[in-house]
Amino acid sequence: MNEPHHHSSLDISVGGEQGLDLPARGQAGKRARLAVIVVALLLAAGATRTIVSNLVGSHHLAAVTKQNAKQYVSVVQPKAAGADGRIVLPGTLRGYVEAPIYSRANGYVRKWYADIGAHVQQGQLLADIDTPEIDQELAQAQAQRDQAVSTLSLAKTSFDRAQQLRQRDAVSQQELDDRQGAFSQDQANLAAAEANMHRLAEMKSFQRIVAPITGIITQRNVDIGDLVNAGNGGAGHALFAIAQSDPLRLYIDVPQTYAQQVAVGQHVSVTEQEMPGVTFDGTVTRTAQAIDVATRTLQVEITLPNRDGKLLPGAYVQAALQTDSKGLLTVPGNTLLFRAEGPRLAVVDADGKIKLKPIEIAQDLGQSLEISHGLEASDRVVMNPSDSIADGDTVVVVPQKKASAGHEAPQRSAT
Structure with a gap:
C-alpha cells in the first residue's frame, strides 16, 4: 500500500522539475531564432552592399571607358601663303669645269709636281710616269719599220727591173704582176709599221701628265712609285682632279x-x-x-x-x-600623315568626325608645308594626329587660346 504512494510522490517531483524547465527552453529558442534572423539580416545587408557596390563600380567603369574612348585633338586652320614670296x-x-685626270699609259709614277690647292695653267706638267714597256715596244716598232723600208726598197728595185724586161719581152706578164703585187704589199707593210710606231710614240708622250684646263688641283691620288694603268682601270680613281672655281x-x-x-x-x-x-x-x-x-x-x-x-x-x-605663291595654303609640318596611299591631312568636320584628305605638297619649308591641292581655307586640320586615326572617327576638339601656336609664317627668305 505504501509503495504506490511512494511512486506518486516521485512523479510529482519529476513533473515539477519538467514544469520548471519549459520557460528556460522557450527563452533559449527565442534567442536562437533571434540570432539566425540577425545573421540573415547581416548576410542580406552584405549581399546588398556588394550588389550596390558592383553596380556603382560598373557604372563608373562604363563612364570612365566612355570618357577614355573619346579622342581629344587640337586643330589649326590653314593660312594663305601670300601673293609674293621666295x-x-x-x-x-x-x-664651272671639273676635270678628273687619268693616265693613258701603263707605268710607275716617277715624280709629281703639283699638290692639292695649287693653281695650275693649261698644259702645265703635273707628273711624270716611267713607261719601260712602252719604251721597249717603241724600239721594236722602229726596228720593224726599218725592216719594212728595206723590204720595200728591194721590192721596188725588183719591180722596176721586171718592167724593163717586160718591155723587151724577156719576162712574162705573170711575173711582172707578181712583182708588182709584192711591191704593193711591202708598201702596206711599211705604212702599218709606221702607224704602229706613231701610236707607241703617242703613248710614250702620255708619260707626261699635263693639266687640260686652268684651275685648282682639288685631288691628288698618287704618289711616287705608284703603279698606274691606262685609263686608271687598276686604281679606280683619277690621278688628279682640277676644277675651275670662277x-x-x-x-x-x-x-x-x-x-x-x-x-x-x-x-x-x-x-x-x-x-x-x-x-x-x-x-x-x-x-x-x-x-x-x-x-x-x-x-x-x-x-x-x-x-x-x-x-x-x-x-x-x-x-x-x-x-608667286598666290592660291597656296600653309599648315604646320606636324599635321602631315604618311599613308600608303600618299600624304594625308586629318580634317574635323562640323559633326566632329575625322576625314582624311589627300593633298599635294607644293613645298616643304621645314616647320610648315605649302599645300597646292586638296585643302580648303576653312578646314580644321588636326595637329599631331595619331597613327591610328581613321576616317569616321569621332573626336573632341580641345579649345585653345592660340590654336595656331607654332604655326608661323613660312620662312621663305634665305636671309
Whole structure:
C-alpha cells in the first residue's frame, strides 16, 4: 500500500522539475531564432552592399571607358601663303669645269709636281710616269719599220727591173704582176709599221701628265712609285682632279608647282650657313626644259661669280628664288600623315568626325608645308594626329587660346 504512494510522490517531483524547465527552453529558442534572423539580416545587408557596390563600380567603369574612348585633338586652320614670296632650295656648288685626270699609259709614277690647292695653267706638267714597256715596244716598232723600208726598197728595185724586161719581152706578164703585187704589199707593210710606231710614240708622250684646263688641283691620288694603268682601270680613281672655281655652277631642283615661274636670266640669292648675313648673286643660265618623272622637279643651273674665291666648290648652299605663291595654303609640318596611299591631312568636320584628305605638297619649308591641292581655307586640320586615326572617327576638339601656336609664317627668305 505504501509503495504506490511512494511512486506518486516521485512523479510529482519529476513533473515539477519538467514544469520548471519549459520557460528556460522557450527563452533559449527565442534567442536562437533571434540570432539566425540577425545573421540573415547581416548576410542580406552584405549581399546588398556588394550588389550596390558592383553596380556603382560598373557604372563608373562604363563612364570612365566612355570618357577614355573619346579622342581629344587640337586643330589649326590653314593660312594663305601670300601673293609674293621666295622659295629656298638646297644645292651643291660645282666648279664651272671639273676635270678628273687619268693616265693613258701603263707605268710607275716617277715624280709629281703639283699638290692639292695649287693653281695650275693649261698644259702645265703635273707628273711624270716611267713607261719601260712602252719604251721597249717603241724600239721594236722602229726596228720593224726599218725592216719594212728595206723590204720595200728591194721590192721596188725588183719591180722596176721586171718592167724593163717586160718591155723587151724577156719576162712574162705573170711575173711582172707578181712583182708588182709584192711591191704593193711591202708598201702596206711599211705604212702599218709606221702607224704602229706613231701610236707607241703617242703613248710614250702620255708619260707626261699635263693639266687640260686652268684651275685648282682639288685631288691628288698618287704618289711616287705608284703603279698606274691606262685609263686608271687598276686604281679606280683619277690621278688628279682640277676644277675651275670662277665662275661656279649651282644645280637646284625646283618643284613642278614653281617650274613655270623660273626663267633664264632670273637673279637668285645664294647663301651659305657658315657665312651668315652674306648673300651672293647668281643668275639662272639654263633649265632642263623637262620635269623629272621620278621627283616631279625641274633641274635649274645657276652661274655664280666667285672672283674673290670665298665660295668653294662642293660647298652646300641655299638658293632663294622669287616666286608667286598666290592660291597656296600653309599648315604646320606636324599635321602631315604618311599613308600608303600618299600624304594625308586629318580634317574635323562640323559633326566632329575625322576625314582624311589627300593633298599635294607644293613645298616643304621645314616647320610648315605649302599645300597646292586638296585643302580648303576653312578646314580644321588636326595637329599631331595619331597613327591610328581613321576616317569616321569621332573626336573632341580641345579649345585653345592660340590654336595656331607654332604655326608661323613660312620662312621663305634665305636671309
